[in-house]
Amino acid sequence: LLGWLHDAPPSDYRRWISLGLIFSLIGDVLLAWPGDLFVFGLGAFLVAHLAYLKAYLSDCRRLALLPLILALSVGAVLLGILIGSGLGPLTVPVIVYGTAISAMLWRALARLGSGVPQRSALLAAGGAVAFVFSDSVIGINRFVSPFNAAPYIIILSYWLGQWGIVASAFKHPNEAKADLR
Numbered sequence: 001l002l003g004w005l006h007d008a009p010p011s012d013y014r015r016w017i018s019l020g021l022i023f024s025l026i027g028d029v030l031l032a033w034p035g036d037l038f039v040f041g042l043g044a045f046l047v048a049h050l051a052y053l054k055a056y057l058s059d060c061r062r063l064a065l066l067p068l069i070l071a072l073s074v075g076a077v078l079l080g081i082l083i084g085s086g087l088g089p090l091t092v093p094v095i096v097y098g099t100a101i102s103a104m105l106w107r108a109l110a111r112l113g114s115g116v117p118q119r120s121a122l123l124a125a126g127g128a129v130a131f132v133f134s135d136s137v138i139g140i141n142r143f144v145s146p147f148n149a150a151p152y153i154i155i156l157s158y159w160l161g162q163w164g165i166v167a168s169a170f171k172h173p174n175e176a177k178a179d180l181r
Contacts, residue, residue: 001162002021002022002025004166005017005166005169007170008169008170009169009170009171011058011169016051016054016058017051017055017168017169019048020048020051021048021166022048023044023045023051024044024045024048024162026044027044027045038142039090042093042094045135046097046100049097049103050100052165053100053103053104053107062110064106064109064114067109067110068106068110070105070106071102071103071105074102074105074132075098075099075102078139079094079095079098082094082140082143094139101131101132105129105132108129109125111124117171119172120168120169123164123167123168124165127161127162127163127164127165128161128164128165130157130158130160130161130164133157134157134158137153137154137157141154
């Protein structure tokens with residue numbers, strides 16, 4: 001995805017998405033590493049979501065109340081489920097992470113109908129939703145109730161989410177032609 005993203009038009013948006021992917025890669029490695037490096041992986045993904053948040057803010061700063069309410073609701077429900085299951089010493093890191101991913105979701109959704117090219121906004125919003133879903137399944141599987149299909153659901157939704165986020169950095173051929181006029 002990083003190699004593919006390099007082909008997108010240079011912009012602040014692409015730069016922040018690239019940084020998010022780099023920290024996601026670090027998070028992937030930390031979560032896959034033998035031993036329990038969960039909190040360090042969580043930290044890497046926290047930085048990734050902050051980078052995605054910055055990318056989304058680079059081209060859209062409108063308040064977008066409905067996306068804000070939706071993102072806050074999703075975050076609050078998921079955090080409530082996880083905290084209710086007993087996170088112990090991970091309570092504060094999970095709350096911080098949940099706040100960051102909820103903000104990332106809000107800003108991705110805020111781009112819809114904002115004047116940002118529709119294709120980019122739809123891909124980023126879909127990618128953010130898939131990423132939030134993937135992380136929700138991780139939390140439920142790890143802290144609430146493990147289930148056998150979780151690894152498959154997690155990886156498929158995670159990669160779909162990352163793909164959508166990366167694809168949002170590319171201009172549709174018709175948009176590129178309009179820029180030349």
